[in-house]
Amino acid sequence: MSRYSIGVDLGGTNLRVAAVDESGTLIEKISTNTQVTHGRGAVLDEMCRIIQTLATRFNTRGPLAGVGIGVPGIIDMDSGMLRESPNLPGWANYPVQQEIERRLGTSITLDTNLNTYLAGDTTSSDLQTQAPLQANLNGPSDAFVVKLGTSADLCITCTAPTVSPGVVSAGSQVTFTYTITNVGPDLATNIQFTDNWTGQPLTFVSAGVGVSSGSCSSSGSTASCTIASLQSGSTATVKVVMTVTSAGNFNGGTAAVSSTQSDPLPSNNQTSVGAQATDFAVAVSPANQTIGAAGQTAVYTVTLSPSPSFAASISLSCSSNVPSQAACNFTNSQQFFSFHHFFTPF
Numbered sequence: 001m002s003r004y005s006i007g008v009d010l011g012g013t014n015l016r017v018a019a020v021d022e023s024g025t026l027i028e029k030i031s032t033n034t035q036v037t038h039g040r041g042a043v044l045d046e047m048c049r050i051i052q053t054l055a056t057r058f059n060t061r062g063p064l065a066g067v068g069i070g071v072p073g074i075i076d077m078d079s080g081m082l083r084e085s086p087n088l089p090g091w092a093n094y095p096v097q098q099e100i101e102r103r104l105g106t107s108i109t110l111d112t113n114l115n116t117y118l119a120g121d122t123t124s125s126d127l128q129t130q131a132p133l134q135a136n137l138n139g140p141s142d143a144f145v146v147k148l149g150t151s152a153d154l155c156i157t158c159t160a161p162t163v164s165p166g167v168v169s170a171g172s173q174v175t176f177t178y179t180i181t182n183v184g185p186d187l188a189t190n191i192q193f194t195d196n197w198t199g200q201p202l203t204f205v206s207a208g209v210g211v212s213s214g215s216c217s218s219s220g221s222t223a224s225c226t227i228a229s230l231q232s233g234s235t236a237t238v239k240v241v242m243t244v245t246s247a248g249n250f251n252g253g254t255a256a257v258s259s260t261q262s263d264p265l266p267s268n269n270q271t272s273v274g275a276q277a278t279d280f281a282v283a284v285s286p287a288n289q290t291i292g293a294a295g296q297t298a299v300y301t302v303t304l305s306p307s308p309s310f311a312a313s314i315s316l317s318c319s320s321n322v323p324s325q326a327a328c329n330f331t332n333s334q335q336f337f338s339f340h341h342f343f344t345p346f
Contacts, residue, residue, distance in 0.1 A: 006051055008067065017029070019058055027058065028058075030053075036089060040094055048103040051067060052104070080098055081096070129144075150187070156257045160273075161255065162273065163175070167278060168278070173243050178240070182233065190260045192225075194257075195256075210238070216238075238255075240252065246277065
C-alpha cells in the first residue's frame with residue numbers, strides 16, 4: 001500500500017483541497033468558494049470537512065502521510081495565531097492553528113510565506129523530482145516535499161477564430177481574430193500569444209490586443225503579443241492584420257497561447273483558421289494590328305480570367321504606351337484604339 005498526502009490552499013476567494021500520491025500525481029482535487037461572509041468558523045468547518053472526506057475516501061489505498069495547509073496572512077509561529085490577513089477580513093488575532101487542530105484531532109505546522117506544500121515519505125524509485133538533495137533513495141524510503149502551484153487552462157479554441165473577409169482578393173488585407181479564454185481555475189499571468197505564418201502567402205501589417213494590459217510586436221514570420229494577466233472566466237481578443245500576396249487557399253498560420261501557470265489541458269492552446277485569396281489574369285488579343293489609314297479603328301479584345309473567382313471590382317485603363325497620336329477608349333466588352341495621324345510607310 002502506498003501513502004498519500006493532502007494539501008490545502010485557503011484563500012479569500014477560493015478554497016482548494018487536493019490529494020496526491022507518493023509520486024506527486026494528483027489523485028483528486030476539490031475546489032469551492034471561500035464563504036468568508038459566513039464567518040471564520042464556518043470556513044474552517046468546510047475546509048476540515050473536505051479534508052476528512054478525502055481521507056476517508058482514500059484510506060484503503062494506504063496511510064495518510066500528512067496534511068499541508070496554506071493560510072494567507074501574518075502568523076505568530078510560536079502561538080499559531082493569525083495576526084492579520086488582508087484576504088480574510090475578520091480573522092485578525094484568530095488562533096487558526098488551534099482551531100484546525102481541534103477540528104482534525106491532530107497537530108499541524110503553519111507556513112507563513114503564502115505557499116502550500118505537501119510533505120511525506122516515499123518508497124518509489126521513480127518519484128519525479130526537482131533539484132533533489134540526493135539522486136536516489138537512501139534506504140527503503142525517503143522524505144519529500146511537494147509545492148502546490150497555480151493552474152490556468154488557457155483556451156484559444158473555445159471560441160472559434162475568425163477571418164474577415166473569408167474570400168479576399170490578392171493584394172488586399174485580411175484580419176484574423178483570436179479569442180483567448182482563461183477557463184481557470186486560477187489567475188493567468190504573463191500570457192504569451194504567438195502567430196507564425198511561415199510558408200503562407202502573407203505579409204504582416206499589424207497586431208493588437210483588446211485589453212489595456214496587452215502589447216504586440218513582430219519579427220520575421222511571427223507576431224507576438226503579451227498580456228499581463230487574465231482572470232479565471234475572462235477573455236482577451238487578439239487581431240492580426242495581413243496582406244495576402246498571391247491567390248489560392250491559405251491560413252493565418254499557427255496561433256498559440258501560454259502563460260506562467262501550469263496548463264492542465266494544453267491541447268486547446270493552438271489553432272489555425274483558413275481562407276481563400278482570389279486573383280485574375282489579363283490577356284490582350286491580338287498582340288498587334290495593321291490599319292489602312294489614319295482615323296481607322298483597331299479593335300483589341302481584353303480578356304480577364306478570375307482565379308478561381310474574384311471578389312472585388314476591376315478597373316481598366318489605357319497604359320502610357322499608347323502612341324501619342326492615338327485615342328483609347330473602352331466598351332463593356334472591347335477596347336478600341338483610334339489613330340488620328342497618318343503614318344507614311346517606309
